Amino acid sequence: MKKKKITRREIEKVLDGLSNNDQYLHNKLLQIDNLFGLYLEYSKETEKFSEFVKARTKEFEQKQSEHKKGT
Numbered sequence: 635m636k637k638k639k640i641t642r643r644e645i646e647k648v649l650d651g652l653s654n655n656d657q658y659l660h661n662k663l664l665q666i667d668n669l670f671g672l673y674l675e676y677s678k679e680t681e682k683f684s685e686f687v688k689a690r691t692k693e694f695e696q697k698q699s700e701h702k703k704g705t
Contacts, residue, residue, distance in 0.1 A: 674680045 674683055
């Protein structure tokens with residue numbers, strides 16, 4: 635049995651669906667980001683959280699640097 639070749643229209647339909655899913659996920663991530671920001675503002679912990687993130691980022695960068703030196 636010979637395989638049916640996919641048509642250009644079918645490819646466009648699949649790509650359109652992927653694009654729609656990508657846009658949906660992008661919008662959801664923006665909503666989550668906004669919601670999290672509002673929660674931090676509400677809980678009055680924005681500064682505390684920022685310091686926590688900075689400390690963790692610094693730790694991660696140090697580990698990455700040590701890993702590169704060891705390789």
